[in-house]
Amino acid sequence: MKTLNIGMIGYGFMGRAHSNAFRKVNNFFPLDYRPVLKAACGRDAAKVQAFADTWGYESIETDWRKLIARADIDLIDIAAPNNVHAEIAIAASRAGKMILCEKPLAMNAADGAKMVKAVEKAGVPNMVWYNYRRIPAVTLAKQLIDEGRLGKIFHYRAKFLQDWTISADVPQGGPGTWRLDVAVAGSGVTGDLLAHCIDTALWLNGGISQVTAMTETFVKQRQHALTGKPQKVGIDDASAFLARFSNGSLATFEATRYARGHKALYTFEINGEHASIFWDLHDLHRLQWFDHRDAGLVRGWRSIHVSDGDQPYMKNWWVPGLQIGYEHSFVHQVADFLKGLQDGKPAAPTFRDGLATDHVTDAVLKSASTGRWVNVKKS
Ligand SMILES: NC(=O)c1ccc[n+]([C@@H]2O[C@H](COP(=O)([O-])OP(=O)(O)OC[C@H]3O[C@@H](n4cnc5c(N)ncnc54)[C@H](O)[C@@H]3O)[C@@H](O)[C@H]2O)c1
Numbered sequence: 001m002k003t004l005n006i007g008m009i010g011y012g013f014m015g016r017a018h019s020n021a022f023r024k025v026n027n028f029f030p031l032d033y034r035p036v037l038k039a040a041c042g043r044d045a046a047k048v049q050a051f052a053d054t055w056g057y058e059s060i061e062t063d064w065r066k067l068i069a070r071a072d073i074d075l076i077d078i079a080a081p082n083n084v085h086a087e088i089a090i091a092a093s094r095a096g097k098m099i100l101c102e103k104p105l106a107m108n109a110a111d112g113a114k115m116v117k118a119v120e121k122a123g124v125p126n127m128v129w130y131n132y133r134r135i136p137a138v139t140l141a142k143q144l145i146d147e148g149r150l151g152k153i154f155h156y157r158a159k160f161l162q163d164w165t166i167s168a169d170v171p172q173g174g175p176g177t178w179r180l181d182v183a184v185a186g187s188g189v190t191g192d193l194l195a196h197c198i199d200t201a202l203w204l205n206g207g208i209s210q211v212t213a214m215t216e217t218f219v220k221q222r223q224h225a226l227t228g229k230p231q232k233v234g235i236d237d238a239s240a241f242l243a244r245f246s247n248g249s250l251a252t253f254e255a256t257r258y259a260r261g262h263k264a265l266y267t268f269e270i271n272g273e274h275a276s277i278f279w280d281l282h283d284l285h286r287l288q289w290f291d292h293r294d295a296g297l298v299r300g301w302r303s304i305h306v307s308d309g310d311q312p313y314m315k316n317w318w319v320p321g322l323q324i325g326y327e328h329s330f331v332h333q334v335a336d337f338l339k340g341l342q343d344g345k346p347a348a349p350t351f352r353d354g355l356a357t358d359h360v361t362d363a364v365l366k367s368a369s370t371g372r373w374v375n376v377k378k379s
Contacts, residue, residue: 001031004338005038007067007097009088010079011051012175014102014129015040018079019055021330028316029335032342035075041067064088068095078102082191083184086111089351093122100337102129104195104361105354107186109377112358116351116379127337127347128354130199132266134332136324137287139312140304141270141277142204149291150272156205156243156251158268160193161259165219165237172233174225181224182234190215190239190361193255193266198357199349200268206247208360208376213241215368218258241364285323355379 006022008015022035040057041064042048048060061067064084068076068091076092078085078101086106092099099119105128106112119126132138144150164170165180172180179185179192202208215236224231238256245251259265266281278288278301287304294300307323309315313332317324333347340347356379363374 001034003036004033004098004341005036005072005074006077007039007041007061007070007073007075008037008057008077008079009041009064009067009084010081010102011040011042011048012079014079015042015051016055017131017327017330018077018100018129018334019057020327021334023056024331025334025338028331029338031335031338033338035334035338038073039067039070065091068092068097074098075100081178081184082107082186086115089115089126090118093118093124093126096122096124098125098341099351100127100129101351101354103199103354103357104186104191105351105358107191109355109358109362109379112351112355113379116355119351125337125341125346126351127333128199128349128351129330129333130196130349130354130357131329131333132196132200132281133203133349134313134329134336135284135326136312136314137279137285137304137306138200140287140306141279143312144275144277144289145204145270145272149275150270150277151274153205153245153247153249153270153272155271156201156245156249156268157270158197158201158251159254159265160189160197161255161262161265162193162257163260163262165257166260168219168222170222171225172222172231172235173227177225180222180233180235185235187361187365188215188217188235188237188239189255189257190236190364191358193257194239194241194253194364195357195361196266197253197255197268198360199354201245201251201253202353202356202360203349204268204270205245205249205251207245207356207378208243208251209246210244210373210375211241211360211363211367212373213239213364213367215239215365236365236368239364239368241367243360284326352379
C-alpha cells in the first residue's frame, strides 16, 4: 500500500471533519493509498498541538509556508477560512503538492481562476470539498437523473436556511465569526451556503446560464471581534436568486442566516417530465421520489431509505437498513479522491469544477448590486 502524507491547514470544524475522514477511509474502502496524518498546521502552537494529539498527527507547524516547504508532505489540505485559500493553493501547487481545498474555492472567481491555472500548470491532483455530492441519497439522485428517469427537467429549487446571526450582538471577524467579516469570507450566505446549493445543482442539472438576484444585510454594523470596534457589515445576510439552466429548466435558490428555527435546512427539489425528487439535509439518508409512471392506485411520493448495498457507497458500511450520516460524506470524498489517484482519473469536483460555482456566486452578487439579469461565465 502506498502512503500519502497529509499536511492539514486549520484545526476547526473542517480540520476535524477531514481528519476523521482520513483516519477512517482505509477501514471501510479497499484502496491502494493510505493517508498518513503527518502534520497539522495552525497559528496557535498550543491549540494546534492539542488538535494534533487528539487526531494523531505526527508533528505540527505554525506557518503554512513551512508546511508546504516540507519534503515529507505529499498533500496539502486547506481547511482554513476563504481569504487564505488562493495564496496557500498557489504556493502548494508550485511546490508540487496535491491539494484538497475547502469551499468556496476562493473569495471570488478571479482568484479561483488563478488557482485553477496554478494547479493545472503544475499538474497536481486537486479537489474541492463540496462534500454534499457524496451523501448517498444525493449521489442516488444523480444516478436517477443520469439514467433519464426524470425525463426533461423543468424546475430546480434549493434553499439553505440557518438562524445563528439574528442577534446584533454577534460580532464579525475572529474565530467562530470570521464568516461575518467580508475581508475573510469574501461574501455572506452567497459564497457560504448558496455555494453548496449551486455546486449540487451544477452537478445534478448542468450549467447555469443566467441569474437575477437580491441580497440583504439586515444588521448593518457589528463589533469586530479582533479590534473591539463597531464596523460596517460587508456580507450579505440573505440571498435569493432566480436562474436559468442551459438545459432550459428554471430555478429558485435561497439562503439566509435569519430563518428562526432552522440550523442547517438544506433542501432541493427537482421536477421532471416523469418524476420528481426531494432531499432534505435534516433527513439526509432519505430520498423522496415521485414517479408519475407508477400505477395510479399506488402512485404517490415514496421515501427511499438509502441504506441498501446496491445504493451508492452503502455496501462499504454496515448492513441494509442501517443508515450513515454527515461525517461519511467526507470519508466518501477521500475514498473517491484516492481511487482517482490509483486509476489516474481525477475525482470531481476539481478546482475547475469549483470555479464554476464561483462564477455563479459572482454573477449573483453582481445582479444583486445592479438589479439586472447577469450572464454566468463558463469556467
Ligand atoms: N464542506 C463544508 O460543508 C464546509 C463546512 C464548514 C466550513 N467549510 C469551509 O471550510 C473552511 C474552514 O471553515 P471552518 O468552519 O472549519 O472554520 P473554523 O473557524 O472552524 O476553522 C478555521 C481554522 O483555520 C485556521 N486558520 C485561520 N487562518 C489561518 C492561517 N492564516 N493559517 C493557518 N490556519 C489558519 C483557524 O485557526 C482554524 O483552526 C472555510 O473555507 C469554510 O467555508 C466547509
